[in-house]
């Protein structure tokens with residue numbers, strides 16, 4: 001998978017999104033479309049981003065009965081995105097159905113989008129998980145459990161925080177993707193994120209990919225902020 005930081009394009013519409021991306025010149029990016037942008041603009045925003053040469057993570061976090069997820073994934077597979085996701089809480093049968101849908105919808109001669117599951121949102125604290133989801137395990141145990149059933153269902157990886165990535169790599173294997181939001185350069189506001197880490201901590205923890213939104217999208221100089229985060233993530237010169 002493309003190792004560049006994944007930029008979360010949490011914008012209200014296509015115009016604002018494309019004006020933001022124009023600031024990056026010809027840079028080939030890995031971008032993430034979430035619910036806000038996709039529900040406003042629909043599939044056309046994916047094809048426009050692909051035409052611009054970007055890799056696309058469609059972050060809709062599907063969570064429904066297996067039949068519904070399978071049929072939805074069949075449609076998503078035809079949109080040309082590179083990475084999609086589901087909620088692990090939907091269960092292993094739902095995750096298997098997601099993969100069946102992706103296989104069925106992928107055009108002949110193309111490879112299916114990678115599919116990962118969300119374990120515990122990076123905006124969730126252990127206290128909140130235990131009191132609101134009534135999970136008595138630790139947050140780390142919950143994430144590992146979800147990662148394990150996701151791998152058994154055939155998924156390619158998980159969304160988790162940097163804090164759980166090394167444990168997943170040691171218990172499940174380094175080939176299993178750990179895609180980590182909640183990334184904040186030192187001193188940046190966490191906002192609604194609870195389990196945060198810097199790009200350097202992400203690199204040192206061996207995560208597969210980082211997802212970064214507001215530290216880039218709300219920056220006065222987005223390309224410069226992206227460049228610095230990428231440099232810290234890669235551990236070298238920009």
Ligand SMILES: O=c1ccn([C@@H]2O[C@H](COP(=O)(O)O)[C@@H](O)[C@H]2O)c(=O)[nH]1
Pocket residue numbers: 008009010034059118120121122123159160181182183191193211212213214215
């Ligand atoms: O557990 C999760 C799953 C998804 N996200 C998404 O990542 C970005 C993070 O944006 P920031 O502005 O850097 O906080 C956002 O699009 C979320 O929907 C996540 O944060 N945590």
